[in-house]
Amino acid sequence: DSFDILGDGVKELLVGRDDGMIEIYNFESADDPVLRHDYALSESIASIQGGCVGKDGYDEILAATYSGWLTGLTTEPVHREGGSGEELKLSQEMQSKISSLRNELEQLQIKVLHEREKYQHSSQSSTAVSSVPAFSVNDKFTLNKDDASYSLILEVQTAIDNVLVQSDVPLDLLDVDKNSAVVSFSSCDSE
Numbered sequence: 001d002s003f004d005i006l007g008d009g010v011k012e013l014l015v016g017r018d019d020g021m022i023e024i025y026n027f028e029s030a031d032d033p034v035l036r037h038d039y040a041l042s043e044s045i046a047s048i049q050g051g052c053v054g055k056d057g058y059d060e061i062l063a064a065t066y067s068g069w070l071t072g073l074t075t076e077p078v079h080r081e082g083g084s085g086e087e088l089k090l091s092q093e094m095q096s097k098i099s100s101l102r103n104e105l106e107q108l109q110i111k112v113l114h115e116r117e118k119y120q121h122s123s124q125s126s127t128a129v130s131s132v133p134a135f136s137v138n139d140k141f142t143l144n145k146d147d148a149s150y151s152l153i154l155e156v157q158t159a160i161d162n163v164l165v166q167s168d169v170p171l172d173l174l175d176v177d178k179n180s181a182v183v184s185f186s187s188c189d190s191e
Helices: 092-123
Strands: 012-016 021-026 034-040 045-051 060-065 070-074 137-144 149-156
Antiparallel strands (some): 012 021, 045 060
């Protein structure tokens, strides 16, 4: 997207990447865009948009991720400072909003508890049927021309415990910065 998130009168380029990076570029000169800010999310960005959403006068960047989370980055200051000895007083509207959110959270916790008990009860009955849920997998296998390597990117809406790669030819696995995996090699039995 293009949006004036810096408030300087010139639109910046907002980029959401497959590796979870949100980048803000601006065009200070006519040559190349300059990276001004970046922010890393833990999953790929499906969509990105700039605008004023939450509070009037403060622009935001909204990013939708692969699993459906909506993340917002705002220009609104996070911290408020008070004078010496001043206490920060919440408005009546803010107090009622906090109270409403607490009530909603408690109701959701009770609902989750009931559903968990219901599932436990049904799974222990003699007529229970178990099935493996189907997961949508976001996968990419791309060639990096610079170092003649391939990048394998796997995303699924649940935790990935193991990935098995089997090959008829010898492989070298390269570590990357965003990788948190532990690699182990085993030779293949010819039979």
